[in-house]
Amino acid sequence: MQKKDMWPAIKDLPPRKQEAVLVTYFKQGPVYFKRFLAKNKGLPSNKIQAGEGCRTCYQRKKIGQAMGIDVDSLEPAK
Known part of the structure; x- marks a missing residue:
């Protein structure tokens, strides 16, 4: 399954x-x-709900720092 298969739900x-x-x-x-x-x-009318993937929203900056990217622009961190 790929993202395109889930696209109608998300x-x-x-x-x-x-x-x-x-x-x-x-x-x-x-x-x-x-x-x-x-x-x-x-x-x-029911919408799919995220489970443990919700942590990405809370930890976005920390993940970006670890990867060396700016999470707002998705460019390499300066």
Whole structure:
């Protein structure tokens, strides 16, 4: 499964929440998205929720520093 497969479920979410959902998917694997689909079958108004991927929002600056990038511009840190 790729991001394009999840796009219908995340396209209306804010970018940081999209990222958190994708990180959760990365950590949990395809079962995460399959559970969401099974649980919300026929309920298109339900939105997928991020799990442990939410930490990326809180730790964005620390992650960027460790990678040597500015997280706002995604350019190498000065």
